[in-house]
Amino acid sequence: MRHQLDEPALDWRVKGFWQPDAPVSDPAFAAAGHSLFGGAFTWPVLAVRRSAVAHNVATMAEFCARHGFSFAPHGKTSMAPSLLTAQLSAGAWAITMATANQVLACRALGVPRVLLANELLDPVPLRWLAGELDRGFEALFFVDSVAGVEAIDAALADRPAGAPLRVLVELGFPGGRAGCRTVAQVVEVAEAVAATSRVRLDGVAGYEGGLPDGVAVSAYLRRLRTAATELARRRLVGPEVLVSAGGSAWFDLVAEELGGAWLTGHDLRVVLRSGAYVTHDHGFYAEHTPFRRIPGQGSLDAALELWAQVTSTPEPGLAIVGMGKRDAPYDEGLPVPLRIRRRSGELQPGTGLVVSRLNDHHGYLAVPPGVALYPGDLVCFGISHPCTAFDKWRAMPVVDDAHTVVDVLRTYF
Amino acid sequence: MRHQLDEPALDWRVKGFWQPDAPVSDPAFAAAGHSLFGGAFTWPVLAVRRSAVAHNVATMAEFCARHGFSFAPHGKTSMAPSLLTAQLSAGAWAITMATANQVLACRALGVPRVLLANELLDPVPLRWLAGELDRGFEALFFVDSVAGVEAIDAALADRPAGAPLRVLVELGFPGGRAGCRTVAQVVEVAEAVAATSRVRLDGVAGYEGGLPDGVAVSAYLRRLRTAATELARRRLVGPEVLVSAGGSAWFDLVAEELGGAWLTGHDLRVVLRSGAYVTHDHGFYAEHTPFRRIPGQGSLDAALELWAQVTSTPEPGLAIVGMGKRDAPYDEGLPVPLRIRRRSGELQPGTGLVVSRLNDHHGYLAVPPGVALYPGDLVCFGISHPCTAFDKWRAMPVVDDAHTVVDVLRTYF
Numbered sequence: 163m164r165h166q167l168d169e170p171a172l173d174w175r176v177k178g179f180w181q182p183d184a185p186v187s188d189p190a191f192a193a194a195g196h197s198l199f200g201g202a203f204t205w206p207v208l209a210v211r212r213s214a215v216a217h218n219v220a221t222m223a224e225f226c227a228r229h230g231f232s233f234a235p236h237g238k239t240s241m242a243p244s245l246l247t248a249q250l251s252a253g254a255w256a257i258t259m260a261t262a263n264q265v266l267a268c269r270a271l272g273v274p275r276v277l278l279a280n281e282l283l284d285p286v287p288l289r290w291l292a293g294e295l296d297r298g299f300e301a302l303f304f305v306d307s308v309a310g311v312e313a314i315d316a317a318l319a320d321r322p323a324g325a326p327l328r329v330l331v332e333l334g335f336p337g338g339r340a341g342c343r344t345v346a347q348v349v350e351v352a353e354a355v356a357a358t359s360r361v362r363l364d365g366v367a368g369y370e371g372g373l374p375d376g377v378a379v380s381a382y383l384r385r386l387r388t389a390a391t392e393l394a395r396r397r398l399v400g401p402e403v404l405v406s407a408g409g410s411a412w413f414d415l416v417a418e419e420l421g422g423a424w425l426t427g428h429d430l431r432v433v434l435r436s437g438a439y440v441t442h443d444h445g446f447y448a449e450h451t452p453f454r455r456i457p458g459q460g461s462l463d464a465a466l467e468l469w470a471q472v473t474s475t476p477e478p479g480l481a482i483v484g485m486g487k488r489d490a491p492y493d494e495g496l497p498v499p500l501r502i503r504r505r506s507g508e509l510q511p512g513t514g515l516v517v518s519r520l521n522d523h524h525g526y527l528a529v530p531p532g533v534a535l536y537p538g539d540l541v542c543f544g545i546s547h548p549c550t551a552f553d554k555w556r557a558m559p560v561v562d563d564a565h566t567v568v569d570v571l572r573t574y575f
Numbered sequence: 576m577r578h579q580l581d582e583p584a585l586d587w588r589v590k591g592f593w594q595p596d597a598p599v600s601d602p603a604f605a606a607a608g609h610s611l612f613g614g615a616f617t618w619p620v621l622a623v624r625r626s627a628v629a630h631n632v633a634t635m636a637e638f639c640a641r642h643g644f645s646f647a648p649h650g651k652t653s654m655a656p657s658l659l660t661a662q663l664s665a666g667a668w669a670i671t672m673a674t675a676n677q678v679l680a681c682r683a684l685g686v687p688r689v690l691l692a693n694e695l696l697d698p699v700p701l702r703w704l705a706g707e708l709d710r711g712f713e714a715l716f717f718v719d720s721v722a723g724v725e726a727i728d729a730a731l732a733d734r735p736a737g738a739p740l741r742v743l744v745e746l747g748f749p750g751g752r753a754g755c756r757t758v759a760q761v762v763e764v765a766e767a768v769a770a771t772s773r774v775r776l777d778g779v780a781g782y783e784g785g786l787p788d789g790v791a792v793s794a795y796l797r798r799l800r801t802a803a804t805e806l807a808r809r810r811l812v813g814p815e816v817l818v819s820a821g822g823s824a825w826f827d828l829v830a831e832e833l834g835g836a837w838l839t840g841h842d843l844r845v846v847l848r849s850g851a852y853v854t855h856d857h858g859f860y861a862e863h864t865p866f867r868r869i870p871g872q873g874s875l876d877a878a879l880e881l882w883a884q885v886t887s888t889p890e891p892g893l894a895i896v897g898m899g900k901r902d903a904p905y906d907e908g909l910p911v912p913l914r915i916r917r918r919s920g921e922l923q924p925g926t927g928l929v930v931s932r933l934n935d936h937h938g939y940l941a942v943p944p945g946v947a948l949y950p951g952d953l954v955c956f957g958i959s960h961p962c963t964a965f966d967k968w969r970a971m972p973v974v975d976d977a978h979t980v981v982d983v984l985r986t987y988f
Contacts, residue, residue, distance in 0.1 A: 174683040175987050177676040182703050201699045204675045238901075238935065260936040261897065262617045263590040270587040280897070280936065281886035283951045286614045290595050306887050310950045313918075339937055340887035340895045473694035474719050474753035482753045484674065484693070487906060488651075488966055488988065505726075522651065522962050523673040523693065524752055537723045538696045549935050553901055553967070556988075574588050575901060575969070 172570065176557040178207030188557075188570040198469065198565040199507070205540065206470040206485035208551060210560045210571055214465035215245065215441060221460040222439050223252040228459070229417045229432075234258040234277045234406070236437025240552045241574045243271050244560075245440055256300070258435045262287035267574050269299055277406065278303035279367065279435055281310055281332070281340060285317035288327070292318055292360075295325045302364055302404070304332040306341050311354040311361060318360045326362040329355060330404060333368045333389050335382055341368060348389045352398040365404030365431075366390045370412050379412045383419035394428050406433035414452035414459075438548045441465035445495035445546020466551055468497055468543040470525065472535050481535040483525040485543070489554055492520050495546030499527065503540040512541060585983065589970040591620030601970075601983040611882065611978040612920070618953065619883040619898035621964065623973045623984055627878035628658065628854060634873040635852050636665040641872070642830045642845075647671040647690045647819070649850025653965045654987045656684050657973075658853055669713070671848045675700035680987050682712055690819065691716035692780065692848060694723055694745070694753060698730035701740070705731055705773075708738045715777055715817070717745040719754050724767040724774060731773045739775040742768060743817060746781045746802050748795055754781060761802045765811040778817030778844075779803045783825050792825045796832035807841050819846040827865035827872075851961045854878035858908035858959020879964055881910055881956040883938065885948050894948040896938040898956070902967055905933050908959030912940065916953040925954060 171185035179191075180203055186194075196202040198209055226233040232255035237246050241264065246257055256275035259265050262284060268276045282288060282303045291301055305311050314327060331348045334341020342348045348366060355363040368386045370379045386407055393399045403425055408416040413434055420432045438447050442462035453461045470485035490497045496519075499512035514530035529535055545551045552558075553575045560569035584598035592604075593616055599607075609615040611622055639646040645668035650659050654677065659670055669688035672678050675697060681689045695701060695716045704714055718724050727740060744761045747754020755761045761779060768776040781799045783792045799820055806812045816838055821829040826847055833845045851860050855875035866874045883898035903910045909932075912925035927943035942948055958964045965971075966988045973982035 174676075174679045177674070177988065180675075180679075180699055180703075182679055182682075204697050204700050261590070262593075263587075266587045266593075266595055269595075281895075281950070283884060283886055284617050286593055287617050290593075306889060307950055310887075313951045334889055336890065338889075339934065339939070340889055343890055471696060473696055474723075476719060476747055476751075476753055477749065477756055482694075487963060492906070493900060521752065526752070537694070537720055538726045550900060554988075556969075575590065575967075 172557065178203055178555065178559070179557065180204040188572070192567060192569045194567070196567040198559060198561055198567065199503070202567070203559065206468055206489045208489065208555050208558050209467045209469065209565070210441065210558050211465045211467065211563070212560050212568055213563055214463035215248070217463050218439055218442055218465065219248050219252045221462060222436060223254070225413065225460060226434055227253070229421045231417075231421075232256070232431050232433045234433050234435050235440065236260075236279070236409070236435050237268065238264055239437035239440060239549050241267065242552065242571050243574070244569065244571050246271065246273060249440070255433065258437065265291070265301060269294055275300040277301075277433065277435065279369070279406075280304055281306060283310055283313050288314060288317040289321065292321055292324060292327060295327065302328045302330055304340070304367055305329045305351055305355065306332040306334070308351055308354040311351060311358065315358045315360050321360070326360055328362050328364045330365050330367040330406060331363065331389070331393070333366055333386050335373065338372050339369065345385065345389045345392055349392060349396065349398070352393050356398055363393070363399050364402070365399055365406070366393065367406040369409065370407055370415070371409040376412070376415055379415050380419055383407060383415060387420060387424065390425060394425055402429040402431065404431045404433060406435060408434040408436060410436040410438040410447055411450040412452060414456050441548045443546050443548055444498040444500070444544025447548070464544055466545050466548065467500070468545055469540055470543065472537055472539040472541065475535055475537060479529050481527040481529050483527055483541055484523065485525050486520045486523040488522050490520065490525070490543065491545050491547040491550035493547055493550050496520065497525070497543035497545055499541055500544050501542040502535065503542065505536075505538045515541070517543070585970065591616055591968065591972070592970065593617040601985070605980060605982045607980070609980040611972060611974055611980065612916070615980070616972065619881055619902045621902065621968050621971050622880045622882065622978070623854065623971050624878045624880065624976070625973050625981055626976055627876035628661070630876045631852055631855055631878065632661050632665045634875060635849060636667070638826065638873060639847055640666070642834045644830075644834075645669070645844050645846045647846050647848050648853065649673075649692070649822070649848050650681065651677055652850035652853060652962050654680065655965065655984050656987070657982065657984050659684065659686060662853070668846065671850065678704070678714060682707060688713035690846065690848065692782070692819075693717055694719060696723055696726050701727060701730040702734065705734055705737060705740060708740070715741045715743055717753070717780055718742045718764055718768065719745040719747070721764055721767040724764060724771065728771045728773050734773070739773055741775050741777050743778050743780040743819060744776065744802070744806070746779055746799050748786065751785050752782065758798065758802045758805055762805060762809065762811070765806050769811055776806070776812050777815070778812055778819070779806065780819040782822065783820055783828070784822040789825070789828055792828050793832055796820060796828060800833060800837065803838060807838055815842040815844065817844045817846060819848060821847040821849055823849040823851040823860055824863040825865060827869050854961045856959050856961055857911040857913070857957025860961070877957055879958050879961065880913070881958055882953055883956065885950055885952040885954065888948055888950060892942050894940040894942050896940050896954055897936065898938050899933045899936040901935050903933065903938070903956065904958050904960040904963035906960060906963050909933065910938070910956035910958055912954055913957050914955040915948065916955065918949075918951045928954070930956070
């Protein structure tokens with residue numbers, strides 16, 4: 163897979179970096195040994211801790227190996243070629259993506275196999291995908307309706323004979339997102355697939371992330387298992403059956419409910435699709451990671467640090483920091499103050515500081531009595547929800563544990 | 576100002592566009608006469624209506640001219656060189672920005688004068704800015720504390736003699752964001768500026784956007800006027816006094832309170848900083864635009880259209896569309912369904928459709944009885960809050976009223 167791209171160098175286009183002069187290539191920048199605090203950056207900047215990412219990638223690879231799962235980490239989290247490369251190098255079977263544009267990015271980057279965890283009904287990328295399959299690309303995507311299967315079939319009507327598009331029937335749940343609501347509907351969609359030579363059914367897939375608790379997740383995963391069993395019994399799938407589920411909040415229950423050799427007479431491949439694990443966080447996933455329930459099987463380390471400067475301390479109990487909705491996730495919790503870095507370089511804990519609100523480029527920091535913040539201080543924040551952190555940055559410094567830059571991470575949203 | 580940049584061409588990196596083959600330059604793409612629905616795009620895509628932008632740019636230029644205001648439209652809304660160029664061509668006195676990186680982008684793009692509507696305390700961009708002033712760049716930024724002025728002074732301590740940095744004292748309000756809380760504090764900060772030759776005071780600035788209603792806004796604007804008057808009386812500003820306020824929600828009250836020649840004996844320049852007006856919206860600003868109170872002075876036209884495809888209709892009353900938090904603003908209201916485009920190309924009103932929720936790449940659309948949506952249909956959405964729409968797209972097609980592409984708009988966040 164290609165990691166180094168024909169990118170423009172680092173210059174004024176890349177926020178967080180401070181490059182007012184001649185552009186610098188990513189490798190040259192990474193080789194210069196910059197400190198995060200040495201003048202090559204301005205604030206805010208989102209830094210990636212290399213050691214934490216390496217730990218997380220290894221941890222989930224081990225988890226999947228232990229349970230006999232194939233891993234298709236959700237690449238939409240980062241859209242970062244360097245992270246996809248690391249995930250594939252650690253043994254990932256495929257990369258999961260969410261949109262046609264993201265599949266195209268994977269193809270351009272040389273990812274050999276993609277699981278598009280979504281319906282795909284646009285004729286233009288459908289025809290492109292069919293052509294790429296003929297050229298050796300591997301891809302699967304979801305279907306959840308007879309109308310959808312017919313639309314795919316129609317989009318390929320003029321295509322000369324070639325490999326069929328490979329799909330999984332998506333099973334959802336009442337009140338949920340996409341996906342068939344019943345196993346009977348799964349069978350109906352599978353029969354529509356069987357009726358056309360342009361599409362081939364490889365299995366079933368679901369997403370448990372929207373369910374309220376573990377009891378509901380387990381029950382849902384058992385329905386997914388029932389759906390796969392029913393398709394196998396009716397010979398609507400071939401000898402190899404793919405079953406996919408699992409974000410970053412319930413993979414312990416996926417192991418419980420979908421682990422083992424439960425599909426007698428078939429070659430079963432269970433594919434986990436966790437994405438947020440790659441950097442983890444200090445918010446939603448810190449609270450919801452399954453490793454809190456199964457600490458013996460591993461742990462994750464929050465890898466993203468958002469550094470911002472105190473620009474104003476306008477009244478007691480309030481500091482304004484120079485970061486906002488353009489820089490930090492705010493959909494699953496606000497940034498979490500971790501540390502203060504004084505202008506002298508001295509580090510202090512951020513105990514008691516709380517982000518109360520964000521504007522586009524301002525953060526409101528509630529400051530408890532006894533804590534003093536001054537204009538010019540830096541504050542290091544953890545984030546909540548990696549997916550909406552990465553998409554706010556086109557390039558990010560990767561740092562070692564001493565905050566020395568060791569790489570430049572590019573994203574493609 | 577430079578509008579065409581040394582950009583990579585349109586290829587797999589640019590979502591919404593569908594460019595799987597050889598890269599195409601922006602001008603070549605714009606000249607090809609593509610329809611939005613002709614296969615050069617996939618979904619979702621965010622399109623900019625050229626006629627609406629042209630109307631809005633002209634409308635606000637006329638409003639400022641009518642009231643004798645200078646206009647520094649807030650460029651952080653779009654970070655789009657083509658829109659900044661249009662705003663400057665329509666007579667804007669400066670471009671407003673929110674961060675050091677954005678000021679650097681303006682300098683690289685050739686914007687001659689920038690108003691940084693924020694405190695700037697990072698020594699690295701401060702020293703750079705001082706050097707650029709010596710090379711003919713014009714820039715002003717905000718200060719709101721004696722400590723801040725001292726930090727700026729310290730950052731420039733090693734600098735050889737040159738033009739002073741130009742600042743405005745920011746006046747805020749209790750419970751608000753940055754800015755001095757009282758006129759007495761404004762005077763105190765102005766005196767700190769007067770004590771150093773490295774910084775020069777040009778006036779006062781404020782932002783009324785966080786206030787609850789028009790009564791509070793008017794009272795705040797009168798305090799801003801009092802602050803300017805007090806600085807002039809104490810000779811803490813020169814003969815030319817700059818007073819700046821005004822986002823996109825209260826510029827009618829700015830005209831009422833800050834219009835006219837109220838600063839006797841001084842050359843007064845009132846600078847309005849509206850940003851969101853450039854594309855307007857179908858949500859927050861549709862509701863809050865001052866032109867609802869002063870319809871005789873103009874109107875704005877919502878310029879952004881988000882097109883997404885129905886991917887699933889899994890249960891009665893629910894359709895899933897292929898757009899989410901990666902594509903649409905969700906901080907000041909969810910996208911507003913405007914129209915349905917059937918696979919046949921037929922257009923129908925989106926009456927009764929409501930977006931109830933977004934995931935990263937999925938939108939939940941509540942469908943009322945009597946309205947039928949089918950997998951493959953397109954839905955055109957208006958958005959709420961332009962600032963958090965632009966920052967989700969690196970390139971956007973600009974279309975005429977027949978949805979033929981006439982330009983490619985690039986953003987630099």
